Amino acid sequence: MSAFAIAQGRSVARLAHRYGAAAALVVVCAFGTLRYETFLTPENLLNVARQNSMLGLVALGTTFVIVSGGIDLSVGSVVALGGIAAAALSRFGGPVALLAALAVGGVAGACNGWLIVRARIQPFITTLAMMIGLRGLTLAITDEVAIRADRTALVFRWIGRGFLGPIPAPVVILVMAYAAGALVLRRTRFGRHVHAIGDNEEAARLMGLDVNRVKLAVYTCNGVLAAFAGALLASRLGAGQPAAGTGWELDAIAAVVVGGTLLSGGHGGAGSTLVGVMLLGIVLNLFNLEGTVSSWWQLVLRGGFLLAVILVQRRTTGGRSPLPVPPG
Amino acid sequence: MIRAFRTPSAHGAAAALLVLLVANALFTPGFVSLATMGNVALQVSTTVIVALGMTLVIATGGIDLSVGAVMAVSSVIGATFLDRGAPVATALAMLAALAVGIGNGVLVAYQQVPPIIVTLAGLIMGRGVAQVLVEGNPLVAFSHPSFERLGKGSVGPVPVPVLVALVLLGIAVALMRHTTFGRWVLATGGNPRAAHLAGVPVSAVKLVTYAASGGLAGLAGLIETARLAAADAGKIGQAMELDAIVAVVVGGTALSGGRANLTGTVIGAVLMGVLTTSFNMHLLSPAWAQMVKAIILVAAVWTQRTKAA
Numbered sequence: 103m104s105a106f107a108i109a110q111g112r113s114v115a116r117l118a119h120r121y122g123a124a125a126a127l128v129v130v131c132a133f134g135t136l137r138y139e140t141f142l143t144p145e146n147l148l149n150v151a152r153q154n155s156m157l158g159l160v161a162l163g164t165t166f167v168i169v170s171g172g173i174d175l176s177v178g179s180v181v182a183l184g185g186i187a188a189a190a191l192s193r194f195g196g197p198v199a200l201l202a203a204l205a206v207g208g209v210a211g212a213c214n215g216w217l218i219v220r221a222r223i224q225p226f227i228t229t230l231a232m233m234i235g236l237r238g239l240t241l242a243i244t245d246e247v248a249i250r251a252d253r254t255a256l257v258f259r260w261i262g263r264g265f266l267g268p269i270p271a272p273v274v275i276l277v278m279a280y281a282a283g284a285l286v287l288r289r290t291r292f293g294r295h296v297h298a299i300g301d302n303e304e305a306a307r308l309m310g311l312d313v314n315r316v317k318l319a320v321y322t323c324n325g326v327l328a329a330f331a332g333a334l335l336a337s338r339l340g341a342g343q344p345a346a347g348t349g350w351e352l353d354a355i356a357a358v359v360v361g362g363t364l365l366s367g368g369h370g371g372a373g374s375t376l377v378g379v380m381l382l383g384i385v386l387n388l389f390n391l392e393g394t395v396s397s398w399w400q401l402v403l404r405g406g407f408l409l410a411v412i413l414v415q416r417r418t419t420g421g422r423s424p425l426p427v428p429p430g
Numbered sequence: 431m432i433r434a435f436r437t438p439s440a441h442g443a444a445a446a447l448l449v450l451l452v453a454n455a456l457f458t459p460g461f462v463s464l465a466t467m468g469n470v471a472l473q474v475s476t477t478v479i480v481a482l483g484m485t486l487v488i489a490t491g492g493i494d495l496s497v498g499a500v501m502a503v504s505s506v507i508g509a510t511f512l513d514r515g516a517p518v519a520t521a522l523a524m525l526a527a528l529a530v531g532i533g534n535g536v537l538v539a540y541q542q543v544p545p546i547i548v549t550l551a552g553l554i555m556g557r558g559v560a561q562v563l564v565e566g567n568p569l570v571a572f573s574h575p576s577f578e579r580l581g582k583g584s585v586g587p588v589p590v591p592v593l594v595a596l597v598l599l600g601i602a603v604a605l606m607r608h609t610t611f612g613r614w615v616l617a618t619g620g621n622p623r624a625a626h627l628a629g630v631p632v633s634a635v636k637l638v639t640y641a642a643s644g645g646l647a648g649l650a651g652l653i654e655t656a657r658l659a660a661a662d663a664g665k666i667g668q669a670m671e672l673d674a675i676v677a678v679v680v681g682g683t684a685l686s687g688g689r690a691n692l693t694g695t696v697i698g699a700v701l702m703g704v705l706t707t708s709f710n711m712h713l714l715s716p717a718w719a720q721m722v723k724a725i726i727l728v729a730a731v732w733t734q735r736t737k738a739a
Contacts, residue, residue: 173546223731226493226546227685234672235724241717352554355547365544398566401558405551412543 119418123360123377130384138391146387148270154383155272156181156338158376159331160350161357162283163324165375168358169287170320171300171367172218172225176232177328177354180210181347182240184329188258189251189342196257203333204326210236211325215318233351240344249342262337272334279327284372296320300367349401356408357382359415382407440682440694442733446726447701454708461711468589472657474703475591476501476650477673478696481681482602483643484674485695487545490636491619491687492538494643495549497674499556500527501651501667506560508577508652509570509661516577524648530556531644535637553671560663571660581657591653598646603692615639619687669720673702676723679730 134141160177167174188203210232217228253259264271287293295316298306307313328347336342355365361378363370382404389395389403454461480497487494508523530552537548564570583590606612617625618635626632647667655661679685680701681694702723709719 175546175550217728217732221728221732222735223728224685227731228728230495230546230675231724231727234669234727235721238717238720238724242715242721245715246717349554352550355550365547396562396566398558398561402555402562405555405558409537409543409548409551412547413537413541416541416543 115418119362119415122414122418123362123374123381127377127381127384130381130388134384134388134391138388141388141391144268148268148273150380150383150387151273151276152270154379155270155276156331156335157350157353157357157383158276158379159279159327159334160347161354161375161379162279162372163327164351164354165283165358165361165363165370165372166287166296166320167225167324168355168363168365169300169367169370170296170317171303172317172320173229173355173365174214174321174324175226175229175351176210176214176236177324178347178350179233179236179240180207180325180328181332181335181350182342182344183207183210183236184332185336185346186240186244186249186332186342186344187329188333189249189336192252192255192258196255196259196261199251199255199258200261200330200333203329207325207327207329207332208322209325210329211322212318214325215321218321219314219317237348244342244344246344248344251336251340251342253340258333258337260337262334262339272338275334280372280376287372292316292319297368300369302368349404352408353382353404356404356411359408360411362415364415365412440680440691440697442730443680443682443694443697443701446680447697447704450701450704450708454704458708458711461708466707466711470700470703470707471592472589473706474699475589475595476653477670477677477699477702478595479598479646479650479653480643480670481674481677481695481699482598482692483639483646485678485681485683485690485692486602486606486615486639487643488675488678488683488685489615489619489687489690490639491622492545492636492639493549493675493685494534494640495546495671496530496534496552496556497643497647497650498667498670499553499560500530500644500647501654501670502560502663503527503530503556503563504648504651505655505661505666506563506570506663508655509572510563512572512574512577516574519577520652523652524645527648527651528641528645531641531647532637534644535640538640539633539636557663564661564663568664569660569662573659578656578659581653581655591657594649594653599692599696606690606692611635611638616688616690619689621688672720672723672727673699673706676727676730677702679727679734684734685731 140146160181164174164177184203184207187206188199191202192199214229214232217223218225251258261271261275266274287296295306295311298309298311299313299316303313332346335346357378358370358375359365359378360381361370361374361376363374385407386400389400395403460466480501484494484497504523504527507526508519511519511522534548534552537543538545580590585593606615614625614630614635617628617630618632622632651667654666677698678695679698681696681698682691683689683694705722706716706719709716
């Protein structure tokens with residue numbers, strides 16, 4: 103094969119990798135519009151956006167973790183714990199409930215970070231233990247019963263159920279969070295450090311980056327975002343559910359990877375994760391519109407989707423080594 | 431070379447088990463009784479069966495989170511096809527479990543997908559498949575005395591599940607100590623590149639360990655199904671991945687791979703069983719036990735790290 107053909111093949115793969123998810127999103131939306139009259143309506147689309155806004159927040163934090171070369175399996179349990187904390191304290195007012203959720207998430211995330219950077223336990227085992235341990239804690243302190251939220255806590259009620267004009271509040275929050283996340287990941291020193299550590303941790307350390315501090319911050323932020331998503335969910339449901347967020351770690355990882363972020367770290371962005379979240383959300387929406395897919399089948403679909411995407415990613419990035427995707 | 435193959439110690443697990451047994455004897459009324467011990471032995475036997483496969487997978491440097499879901503799948507398939515006879519049902523259930531294990535192995539060994547992702551997807555999908563097969567029915571009960579003997583019967587004074595676990599333990603120990611395959615497993619986990627260069631079929635070895643883990647989880651699922659005389663897609667094998675991983679790690683097998691301590695795994699599994707039983711006997715929610723086990727996991731890995739450094 104000539105050098106030109108190789109270069110051409112590579113650039114096709116690179117294009118597929120960078121814009122594959124966006125192209126798939128367009129195709130899926132076109133299919134939905136042609137097949138279902140109800141698909142391309144503001145109600146349906148806003149509903150999909152609102153339903154996926156909590157997962158979107160979790161996936162944003164997971165993007166930072168994966169770009170830094172780590173993984174966080176504990177987010178689903180942190181969602182439940184954050185929701186419980188917010189619902190339990192909502193009788194002291196909305197701000198207290200939200201702060202409590204954020205604090206709980208921050209502590210959980212900081213524990214992850216501390217165990218990873220100080221105790222030097224692999225991220226997957228640390229966050230697996232946190233996933234199982236925090237789920238146990240949540241089930242134990244609630245006796246496996248949902249905790250009702252106080253309906254008079256207005257701020258708390260608004261974040262999950264309110265509207266800003268025609269746009270649901272969770273969608274507003276989601277868009278703002280992604281704008282901030284994209285800015286931080288791309289334009290700030292912290293974002294560069296996250297990329298550098300994910301690309302080559304040893305090199306980042308030798309360059310004088312405070313690797314431990316950056317990683318600690320990344321896991322703490324992810325905990326805070328997951329707990330905030332849990333508070334949003336509790337606000338929308340009117341109660342903190344101890345089983346909330348089960349399996350969300352998988353969905354979050356799927357959304358991040360579908361967007362084109364590499365599991366090996368060092369490459370990826372917030373915008374592509376948002377595309378991944380929406381792609382996953384709209385695919386499930388189409389199955390719902392078809393009306394034949396039980397929630398159990400959805401679990402099978404979600405797992406299969408993730409594996410399929412990872413296998414495709416392996417092909418488009420040429421096996422083990424990630425393609426040198428230019429930043430920006 | 432000799433050092434790499436030295437059996438890592440399980441003294442910590444043994445000490446913890448001793449402390450837990452003494453504390454239970456003192457503070458748990460009715461703990462020191464034949465009924466309780468028999469109960470623990472039954473419970474531990476399935477954990478041991480699953481943990482044996484997990485030891486092999488972890489020794490190659492991998493992990494298998496799908497074992498609990500595989501137990502549910504084999505349980506549901508076994509119960510569904512029991513009307514065609516126990517041999518057919520057992521064979522189909524075992525085939526399904528092996529298929530999941532082989533699928534895991536192919537993705538990990540030949541596609542280089544991280545084991546944690548593959549088997550996490552397996553965990554979620556397996557539970558989904560089990561629920562789909564029973565169409566959301568919480569419990570599929572049956573009456574089939576000869577199949578139920580797999581879980582309830584006994585040979586002399588020894589319950590069948592305990593006997594099965596002991597036989598499998600014997601096979602696993604022989605495999606790891608006296609066969610080339612055992613040395614391949616440790617070499618693969620110790621340094622896959624070096625092992626590959628030395629002619630070890632690294633990918634095939636990984637595939638076989640994941641298949642074994644799936645098959646053993648399937649067998650454990652059938653045993654629990656036979657014991658309950660019912661399949662429960664939601665409950666069978668729930669959190670088994672936690673018990674098995676903690677048993678392996680507490681037993682002295684390093685998560686980084688390259689080492690395996692099968693006796694330690696058994697001690698770890700007994701520790702998990704006694705822990706579960708003592709929480710049950712004090713009428714505490716199993717959720718608390720789950721939390722304690724997660725803490726033990728972190729503590730055990732931490733100790734391994736400190737020793738290695």
